[in-house]
Amino acid sequence: MHKVSDVKIGQDIMKINKKIAADNNAFFNANRITVFNVMGAIGSGKTCLIENAIDRLKDSFSIAVVAGDVVAKFDSDRFAAHGVKVIPVSTGKECHLDAHFIEHAIEGEDMHNIDILFIENVGNLICPSDFDLGEHVKVVVVSVSEGDDIVLKHPVIFKNTDITIVNKIDIAEFVGASAKKMSDDAYTCGCKYVLLTSCKRGDGLKDWNAFIKEQVAGNR
């Protein structure tokens, strides 16, 4: 006769990620690297905003990028063309980066002279919000072409972010979206700071770069 028993496990499966994220964060602090986890949907403009920041800041700071994507080659090539260190991370079928991916990405890399590390997460507003990477600053990019109700569809990621960038505002009228509504919604969700930008027209990019500089200064 078999005996039935209840066995307690009590394991938080996110604990492993949190532990590795804390280790990553300690490594970044020891090397005085300010890390930005740039999240957002596919086509929101994450790559473009990072490229813009690289061009404006690379004379003052040493910059590296972790290019995370299901196939990292394409964005990785774009960043490399700007003359910065690039670490491609292809996630294959995974829809997000986790702390373990980042631990392996920086393992064996010479990061000693890096001031700023941008981590471009996989295009997705859902899964990345569950996984801390060890970053200092969480950035969420949304494009007006995603529709101006996109923020309220994903309140958790906007609650947990340090800055929301509403991007491509130059095409807002053509896609019938209100950038102001998106900004208001991000504040309603509890986001601390919102910027309206257009990489094509240049709106808000000075503020984006000023924000990055402030974060670096505050982290030193």
Added chain:
Amino acid sequence: MHEVSVAQTIIDAVMNEAKEQKAVKILGVTLALGELTMINTEQIVFWIQSFLEGTIGEGAFVNIETIHGKVQCNKCNVVTDVFIEDDGISHYIIPDFTCGHCKSKNTFICQGREMIIKGIRIER
């Protein structure tokens, strides 16, 4: 969307524990999921049961307990419940992260993002 990889992690832990306990059958798995995680409970149950097919856990129940969301206020430090509105049809949830005490929006989530494997029911 990451239910498959989360389910796989859960299965690995469950199978390890079952082996350690010398179980001949896994009858059930109990999880506690934070309501502010981006995990769909129906999907996670589906994937766990799919992974258990053909193993000593085939047919096991998957019981999910909910860990309610809480925020702590950066202004008054009080911890209050996150009020979550569910329209009951599409299950579109709208969490309100406002402090329940002083009504400040300057809060942080202090509970509700956990994914805990509470335990398993086994036959030895």
